[in-house]
Amino acid sequence: MQSVAEAIREVLLTCEPRDKVVRARAVVRAWRRGELKARFDVDMPDEPGRPDKPELLPPNRMPRRGKGGSERGRIALLHALAHIEFVAIDLAFDMAGRFGARFPRAFVDDWLSVGADEAMHFALLDRRLRALGSAYGALPAHAGLWESARVTAHDPLARLAVVPMVLEARGLDVTPTTVERARRAGDEATARILDRIYTDEIRHVGIGTRWFEHGCREDRIACETHWQALVREYFTGVLKPPFNDSARRSAGLTRSYYGPLAK
Incomplete structure (x- = not known):
């Protein structure tokens, strides 16, 4: 039986957004069904997998997106939020995989459930972007969101x-x-x-x-x-x-x- 840490590591290393969403949800289902062993036998990666797009820029190079009043502004806002939710998938799974051994099992339950929520949020935002004629990856995104996990x-x-x-x-x-x-x-x-x-x-x-x-x-x-x-x-x-x-x-x-x- 695969360990929960191995399954979490696979989610973290998945690059393509749709694949990460699918894999994240599958891991949460497997954990809830008792199909993953509560074992923390592999290290979490220092950096998660990232797709080729969006281009990641430092905060001082991010274009101003306005307040979302126009359709173009709403697309920019939704793209920024989608990027936050995409990184949040990794933040939640890393929390469970990196620190799960130090806490009761309920800690892993909670953070995998958070990861499932973040995957759903990302999917909703990406679907809305597509309905507006855009998609995640079409605009630059903030490069520093993983820094809080790193430090x-x-x-x-x-x-x-x-x-x-x-x-x-x-x-x-x-x-x-x-x-x-x-x-x-x-x-x-x-x-x-x-x-x-x-x-x-x-x-x-x-x-x-x-x-x-x-x-x-x-x-x-x-x-x-x-x-x-x-x-x-x-x-x-x-x-x-x-x-x-x-x-x-x-x-x-x-x-x-x-x-x-x-x-």
Whole structure:
């Protein structure tokens, strides 16, 4: 029987987006059916597989995409979101494969379920791009999204602090405005997709917060102050308001975590 780590590694090394989505979903189904052994016997790759397109650019070379009012702007916005979700597949699977041996089995259950959600989100966004006459890979994309995984590869609490509790939590802050903008433009199809992603993001942030607090309790560390120290060390951006306090609170991420670091 194949190990779950071997299956996860295959997902991470898959380059083509549609193949990665299909393989990710298959691994989650196999895990849930008990068809993968709960064994962590292979290392995760330092870098995941990437397709030839999109061209990956550093942040300072990314073209400005506007606010999505025109169809061209919406395509640029959807492409940027699709790229975030594509990288998020790897972030979730890497979380399960790299750190699963250090946590209870439920940790792997949770992060593989997050990976399945991210694969579904990517597929929805790519389908919407195609309906608008474009597709994932047609525009340049941000090259730095994997950096947070690279710098936290040695520490599961640092990874949990930065990826779900900072980066994905930021999605809770900005997505409602993006949904409203799409509706004002008459693009209900895009608004429904983003609404679905928003709902799932609350759950993902909640999973990250819950496992971060579990790890802190195991290590007898104060959660909020340790989170703040990790964010200062491993997150290169700033925590900038406005914050969606109610959605963050629903995920267990209270202002006592991020309030002291807000700029």
